[in-house]
Amino acid sequence: MSLSRFFIDRPVFAWVIAIVIMLAGGISVFRLPVAQYPTIAPPAVQVNASYPGADAVTMQNSVTQVIEQQLTGLDHLLYFSSTSNADGTVAITATFAPGTDPDIAQVQVQNKVQQAVAQLPTQVQQLGVTVAKAQANFLLLVAMYDESDRTTGRDVADFIISTMQDSLLRVPGVGTAIVFGSPYAMRVWLDPYKLRSYSLQPSDVRAAIQAQNVQVSAGSIGALPALADQALSATVTAQSQLQTPEQFRRIILKSAPDGAVVHLSDVARVELGTDNYGIVGRMNGHPGAGIAITPAPGTNALTLVDAIKARARSLEPSFPPGYKLVFPVDNTDFIRLSIKDVVKTLAEAILLVILVMFIFLQNWRTTLVPAVAVPVVLLGTFGILSLVGFSINTLTLFALVLVIGLLVDDAIVVVENVERIMREEGLSPREATLRSMQEITGALIGIGLVLTAVFLPMAFFGGSTGVIYRQFSVTIVSAMLLSIMCALILTPALCATLLQPIEGGHLHHGSGLLGRFFTWFNGSFDATREWYRRNLEKILGRTKSVMLAYLAIVALMGALFVYLPTGFLPDEDQGVLVNLIALPSGSTQASTLAVAQKVADHYLQTESRNVDFAFAIAGFSFLGVGQNTGIAFVKLSDWDKRPGEKNASPAMARRAMLKFRRTINEAQVFPLVPPAVRELGVSTGFDLQLEDRANLGHQKMIQIRNRLLAMAARNPRLQSVRPASLDDTQQLHIDVDQQKANAFGIATADINSTLSAAWGGNFVNNFIDRARVKRVYIQGDAPYRMSPDDLARWYVRGKSGTMTSFASFSTARWVLGPASLTRYNGYPSIEIQGQGAPGISSGTALAEMDKLIKQLPAGVAYELTGLSFQEQQSGAQAPALYALSILIIYLCLAALYESWAIPMSVMLVIPLGVIGAVAAASARGLFNDIYFQVGLLATIGLSAKNAILIVEFAVDAEKRGLKARDAAMEAARLRLRPILMTSIAFIAGVSPLAIASGAGAHSQNDIGTGVIGGMLTATILAIFFVPVFFQLINRGLQHHE
Secondary structure: OOHHHHHHOOHHHHHHHHHHHHHHHHHHHHHOOEOOOOOOOOOEEEEEEEOOOOOHHHHHHHHHHHHHOOOOOOOOEEEEEEEEEOOOEEEEEEEEOOOOOHHHHHHHHHHHHHHHHOOOOHHHHHHOOEEEEEOOOOOEEEEEEEOOOOOOHHHHHHHHHHHHHHHHHOOOOEEEEEEEOOOEEEEEEEOHHHHHHOOOOHHHHHHHHHHHOOOOEEEEEOOOOOOOOOOOOEEEEOOOOOOOHHHHHOOEEEEOOOOOEEEHHHOEEEEEEEOOOOOEEEEOOEEEEEEEEEEOOOOOHHHHHHHHHHHHHHOHHHOOOOEEEEEEEEOHHHHHHHHHHHHHHHHHHHHHHHHHHHHHHOOHHHHHHHHHHHHHHHHHHHHHHHHOOOOEOHHHHHHHHHHHHHHHHHHHHHHHHHHHHHHHHOOOHHHHHHHHHHHHHHHHHHHHHHHHHHHHHHHHOOHHHHHHHHHHHHHHHHHHHHHHHHHHOHHHHHHHHHOOOOHHHOOOOOOOHHHHHHHHHHHHHHHHHHHHHHHHHHHHOOHHHHHHHHHHHHHHHHHHHHHOOEOOOOOOOOOEEEEEEEOOOOOOHHHHHHHHHHHHHHHHHHOHHHEEEEEEEEEEEOOEEEEEEEEEEEEEOOHHHOOOHHHOHHHHHHHHHHHHHHHOOOOEEEEEOOOOOHHHOOOOOEEEEEEEOOOOOHHHHHHHHHHHHHHHHHOOOEEEEEEOOOOOEEEEEEEEOHHHHHHOOOOHHHHHHHHHHHHHOEEEEEEEEOOEEEEEEEEEOHHHOOOHHHHHHOEEEOOOOOEEEHHHOEEEEEEEEOOEEEEEOOEEEEEEEEEEOOOOOHHHHHHHHHHHHOOOOOOEEEEEOHHHHHHHHHHHHHHHHHHHHHHHHHHHHHHHHOOOOHHHHHHOOHHHHHHHHHHHHHHOOOOEOHHHHHHHHHHHHHHHHHHHHHHHHHHHHHHOOOOHHHHHHHHHHHHHHHHHHHHHHHHHHHHHHHOOOOOOHHHHHHHHHHHHHHHHHHHHHHHHHHHHHHHHHHHHOOOOO
C-alpha cells in the first residue's frame, strides 16, 4: 500500500498529523528570539589598556607590541588589529572565525594577555588591562541632557554614570557599554612655583596622597586566638579613604623641625573635577552625556532594548530638575519595522497565491486544498527553526516569503491533476486521487529532491556568508520537506474528501460576474494552449535553429553575469546617520564642539522634517580620540513620515556632504549610512588595511597614503575615500641632556616622573564620592602647561636638595608625530575606508582601489578587513556554491530516472532561468550580492522544477510506446496548466518583495527582482525549450525515436 493511499483511507489521521505540526509550530513562534540578523559578524575579543601621558609611539612600543607578541597560537584566529593613540590608550582586537565560541576565545586571549602583563609599565598594570568580547557597533544609545542648561555636560555625565550605568549593565543580555562622558575625579592641580618654594616635586605630592588617602585594616580587639579570660571583642577602625576636596587639602606634605607644616593646599589647587576632559556631549544643543550599549552574543535584541528602556525609565523619578532621558540611537526601530514589513509581505504573498489558485481552479473547495498547506508548512517550519536554535529574523522571513510560492506548488500539482482526471475520465474524487498520486508521486519526489539539492549545500559553507546562506538553506529545505509531506499525506486526503465530482466533464460557473470572468478566462486559456501547441510543433521540427538560439541565450547570460556589479549586502535606510568630524591637528576641543554643533544644527534645521534628535560629541570618533575629533549621531524620523527616496538616509547623507563641503571649511565631515550588518563596521562601502611590508617607516607610509587618497579623489567611481585615523600632529619633543642632569645630581627617574605628572597627569589612587569609588589625579595647573616656555617653570630636586629648572638640562623642539598608530596582523598599517559613487557597488569600488594600490611603491600591500573581508569570502564561495548545487541536482535526477541522459533535458533549462534573473537585476541597477545569489539558487531550482513536470510525463508517455517527439508534445500539453499555475502563483507570492518600500526594502527588492525575472524566463522559455531538449537527448544519447 502506498503512503498516499494509506492516508486517503484515513483522512482523520492526516488531519491529526497536520494539527500536531501546527500546534508545535504555533508554540515555537512565541518562543523564538527576534533579531534583524543572526550573529553574522565573526566573534571578536578586544584588549584595552591606558597609560596616561604616553604618546602613540610610546604606547605602541611599550604596550601594544608587548601584548601582540603574545597573541600566538589562538584557535581559529582570522586576523588581529591594534590602534595606539596619542591620548595614552590602546585597543587590540582579535577577530575569530564564525562559529568560534566567543567565551572560549575570550579566555584564550585573557590567558595570553596575562603572560604579557608583567612586561608592561607599572602605571599600565596599576590601571589594569581589560579583555572583553567586542562588537563593532552598538544597539542602543541611552542619553541624558539638561534642558534647563543649569549644569554642565560633566555634571550630567557623572550623574548618568553614577545612577544608571551599573543598573543598565545588570540587565540580562547586555554585553558592554561605552560611556560618552566621565565621572567626577579628585583633581590636584600643581603650582610649580609653590612646589619650588618648599623644595618639593610632584613625586612628593604623589607619595603623600598615597600614604594618607588609604583605607587601613586595623583588625579587632579580642580576635582569636584570645586569652581564656578575654571579656571584650570589638572591631578596630582607623584611617579611611578621603572623600572631600577639603580633606585632600589638609594632606601633610612636609613638616619642619620648628613645627611648621606644609599642606597640599599650600602647593596645589584641589577640586572635584572630571576623570577625562576629552569628551563633551551636546544633545539638541543642551549639555548631555550618553551610554552606548552593545548586546551579548545571541541576545534577543528587541527584548533587550525593551528591558533597558524600562530600567532607564524606572530611574526617571530620581533625576534632578531639568534632566531628560532620550534614546538618540535605537537600532531596534529598524529591526521592528523591517520585520513588520516582511510579515506584511508574507501576508500579501499568501493572499495573492490563494487568489491565483482560485482563478485557475475556479472553485473554493478546490482552492482550499492547497491553501490548507500554507499554515501547516509555515508553522511547521517555525517549529524546526526552534529545534535548530535559529531566530525569527529578516533572512528566515525572506526565506518563508520565497517558500510561499513553492509550498503550494506541490499541492497545486496534486489538485490540478486530480481535477483533470475527474474532468477527462469522469472518475470520483477518491478514484481520481488514487490515480493521480500514481502518476505524479515521482514528479513530487523529484521536485522535492531538486529544490532540496539546490539549497542544502548552502548550509555547509563557512564564514559570515555561510551564516547567511544557512538561514535560507535550513528554512527553505525544512519548508520543502514539509510541503512534500503535505502533498503526499494531507493533500490527497483532502482531495478525496473535499472535492466534488465534475458533472459533464466541466465546471459550471453560472451567469454571474464571476461566472462570466471564468468563462472568459477559460476561453482565453484554451486559445493560448492551442497557440502553444501549434508553435511547439513547429519548434520541434526546427531543433537546430532552437539550439542556436539557446547558445545565443547562454552567451548573453554569461556576458550579463560578468558585467553585473558585485556587492555583499545592499545598503539600507536604518533610520540613523553617523557623521565623523575631523579638524586639523592641534585644534582645540572648543573648536571641535563648535563644528559638531554646526553639523547638528544642519539636521535639526535644514532637515527638521526628517530628524528627531542630533547628539553631538567632541573628543570621540570612530576615526580616533583627541581634541580635534568629533561625531554626531542623527536619529531620523519614522520611515512613514519621510516617504520617497529623497528623504531616505542615503539621499540625506549626500545632501549633507555637499552642504558641509561648502559651509564648513575648518573641518572634514563625513556623513555615513550604517551598513546593513552593524557588527561588521560603522559605514557602508569598503574597508582595507594598507600595510608596510618593507619597513618603510611611518612618514613614508603617510606620503604613500596621501598619494593613494589623491588618486582616489580623481577617480569618478569612488567617493568619500578617507583614512580611518587622524592625521599626524605637531608634537613638542623634550631632549634631556643627561650629562647636565648628572652634574646637577638629578636622577633620571625624578625627571621622568616630574614631566609625566606635570604635563601628562598621573593617576594616584582612589577616593570615595557619594558612596562610589572614583579616582585621584595630580597634574600641573592649566596656566603652567599651555606653552613650550612653561617647561622652564618646573623644577626637579637634586641629591643636594637644590631645585633645578628643566631649562637648565633640557631643550624643546617641534616634531611631527602620529596621533594614532595602527597595526594589522603584526604589520604597521593605515586603515582606508570609502564608498563607490552613486550606482557603483562596493565590489566595483574595491576593484578600483586594487588598481590604484598596484601603482604604489614596492613593499606596500593591502588586506581587506571587516565588511570587505566578508564580501571577498562571499565572492569566492558563490561559484563553488552554484557548481555544487547543479551537480547535486543532476545526481538526484539521475537516481530518480535511473538514467545519466534524461537529467540533461532538465539541466539544460537552468540558463533559461538565470538569464532572466541577471537581466532583471541589471535593469533595476541591482548588484550581485548575497540576496541575489540566494535568488539565483531559487531560480535554478524553479527552472528545474518546471522541466521536471514536463520530463516526468514525457518519460511515462514514452514507456507507453509513444515516440520521443509525441511524448514531449503530450507532456507539454498536459503540464502547461500546472506549470503556468505554479509559476504565476510563485511570482504573485514574491512580487511584494520586488515592489517593497520602507525599512529593509532594498534587501526585499534584491531578492524579489531576481527570482521574478528568473521565473518569467524560466517559464516562458522552458515550455518551448524543454520538449526540444527531451527530444534531442532521447534521439542523440538514448537513441530513441
